[in-house]
Amino acid sequence: MGTALQKTIQQLRSENREYFQIALSVDCVIFGFDNNELKVLLIKSDLEEFNDQWSLLGDLVRPDENLDNASYRVLKDRTGLDDVYLEQVYTFGDVDRHPAGRVITTAYYSLINIKDHQLKLQHNELHWHPIQEITTLAFDHKPILDTCLKQLQSKIEEHPIVFNLLPEKFSLRELQSLYEAILGVKMDRRNFRKKFFLMGWLVDVNELEQDVPHRPGKLYRFDTSRFSSGKATKKMAVS
Amino acid sequence: MGTALQKTIQQLRSENREYFQIALSVDCVIFGFDNNELKVLLIKSDLEEFNDQWSLLGDLVRPDENLDNASYRVLKDRTGLDDVYLEQVYTFGDVDRHPAGRVITTAYYSLINIKDHQLKLQHNELHWHPIQEITTLAFDHKPILDTCLKQLQSKIEEHPIVFNLLPEKFSLRELQSLYEAILGVKMDRRNFRKKFFLMGWLVDVNELEQDVPHRPGKLYRFDTSRFSSGKATKKMAVS
């Protein structure tokens, strides 16, 4: 805020309520990876305007919580998970973006290992949707999703965050499929493996895949010890 | 917003005003380039809590304008300029970020050619500050500035937006000084020239610098015809 804000707010509070008819929400694009597809967790909209359309998970921001906390709360309430990877992307504030009134929303995306919380979805109208199959969503949630996906795509090029979408132990094939699913491209297997080993992000856990109808691959885990608080020590190009 | 928003908003409106005590603002980091330095346009804060501190230019968002419009309005009102380059960066929503109440702010940065509007600043308490010299600002404006600068740095690596900071015609020396000022690094002159010519962003206008105490350099302008709506047709690495 620039000049005379204190005065401005006090004036507004007493003189009219105009400025306080704006509500603020957060919307979470919750990404998961399953069956070699990138998926998003959606909920059935119960607004008449959007009957039978799917929408992102969101809620109004409470006066006593900051934006990040609001997103964490939405995730915790809906998936039961805390300790998830969460990143703010963009704030959407078009005047007519919400039919019920002026609601400005800040979009976050989140990366979740689907298998970690499959059990907790049963009593909700929640479903995982492959991003390829999502053509329309309630509100302006489709452009919000697109924006978050783009951000994710550019983020994984340099930062080791995709591991949040995978189980603790994974094969290089799974990791590559994940990159291919997010970026929408095919990659060369040998170059992919080479690059990841060079980066030193992976630790060989000396185990093999189980129950695969072909030669089992080795399993790896993400080397968390090389990264402080989930951030890469150096920028490294991935794809 | 996820489920039952209409109901939620109506409930909130009638039951209590709690959720409508959040105000929303925009704050603009207005960058300019002058004297081989990157500068930011700041205004003297008139809040007692921040006496004699500088702050970004911002204002509350009105109920009938979207976020981008609010930023444009702030810029127009303060600098007289419209048709400026503007980009949303991040939304800051900490509960205690503003002493006068709960105010969530969306940060934008803007790129301006300082010479275009020097005349319009006289009646305001506005000044251009070299970013190097800014150590503290009112509110949380210093981290906001830092965030915007980082975003700008990463943006110019791939997108031809710095031309908004330069006059229509400029020398390669000026362009390179600008990149160096934004990124905070020294660059090799020959490599810099080579890369820019390869990119094809520049058009030789067949003029030379005037009034320089040495051999005058050629002047160029940005080749707008190769870009639609200010965006690069391809991503190209700059530095």
Next chain:
DNA sequence: GCAAAAGTGTTTTGCGTACACCCATGC
């Protein structure tokens, strides 16, 4: 033994980087 995916190296190419000398102009 056959299907299916794992695992492995080399070559080529383009790009970034480092680096030094002559040129044009103003004073």
Next chain:
DNA sequence: GCATGGGTGTACGCAAAACACTTTTGC
């Protein structure tokens, strides 16, 4: 003529990209 920055080309190193065959396992 001298100081100042303008203008130019080459060589090296690295990293990305292209590319094919052998190995292991389940059935």
